[in-house]
Amino acid sequence: MCNSKLVHPFYEYIKNDEFLRTKSPNKELEISDIFYGDENKLKSNDYKLITSTLPSLAHAITHLADSFSNSYFVFVSRDKMDLASNIFISDYVSGNHYSYDPKAIMAHIRWYDELWEIFSNMLQNRVTTVSFDSIMKSPNEIIVAMESFLSTDLLIATNDINNPSFLPTNEFSNHFQNTLKTAQYI
Numbered sequence: 379m380c381n382s383k384l385v386h387p388f389y390e391y392i393k394n395d396e397f398l399r400t401k402s403p404n405k406e407l408e409i410s411d412i413f414y415g416d417e418n419k420l421k422s423n424d425y426k427l428i429t430s431t432l433p434s435l436a437h438a439i440t441h442l443a444d445s446f447s448n449s450y451f452v453f454v455s456r457d458k459m460d461l462a463s464n465i466f467i468s469d470y471v472s473g474n475h476y477s478y479d480p481k482a483i484m485a486h487i488r489w490y491d492e493l494w495e496i497f498s499n500m501l502q503n504r505v506t507t508v509s510f511d512s513i514m515k516s517p518n519e520i521i522v523a524m525e526s527f528l529s530t531d532l533l534i535a536t537n538d539i540n541n542p543s544f545l546p547t548n549e550f551s552n553h554f555q556n557t558l559k560t561a562q563y564i
Contacts, residue, residue: 379429379524382532386425388413392432407445426530436490439497443504450528451501453494456510458487463554480558 379385392412409417409428420428435442442449462483465474476482498505506527513520521534 379427379521379532379534381534382427384424384426384530384533386415386420386423386428388415388428388430389432392430392435407442427528427532433490436493436497440500443501449504451497451505452524452527453498453505453507454510454513455491455507457551458484459555460551462487462558463551466554467550480554480561484558 380387393410393414409415409420413428413430415428439451443451462480465477465483465486466480468474468477470477476486494507498507506523508520508523521532525532
């Protein structure tokens with residue numbers, strides 16, 4: 379979706395996470411309460427959609443859904459071993475305490491998947507799941523599916539998108555899986 383001139387990516391940057399901790403029933407959220415952006419400025423630049431990939435926003439999905447009636451949520455599913463090995467080899471500046479223990483990583487991934495399942499059931503027609511492999515192998519089909527899901531033409535010429543080449547799993551994935559087996563975590 380980042381190839382669309384209608385989409386402004388906020389990636390993983392938020393202004394503050396206060397709204398994650400408390401839900402003020404009397405205050406409707408605005409884009410500027412969460413992100414470093416102003417809704418009017420975004421609209422004046424012809425943006426129609428924003429995206430964020432911040433994992434900690436998962437805790438606030440219902441709050442976001444309640445505050446933004448026109449919000450939609452896309453979960454990108456990944457191969458669990460590939461994801462776990464990427465988490466395990468990442469050097470985080472802070473937080474992510476689970477990332478240094480293979481068993482804790484797998485528990486965190488299971489928790490995240492279970493959380494998404496709960497939100498999917500709650501928000502039904504406002505959520506969808508796509509696999510990372512599908513994005514990489516068939517990006518044109520995913521764009522068409524996202525346009526249908528969002529009822530929006532993303533103005534991306536699907537015939538201009540080449541299927542990228544990628545390794546289906548990272549090189550460390552097999553080592554991580556062996557570590558789990560050796561430690562009898564799986």
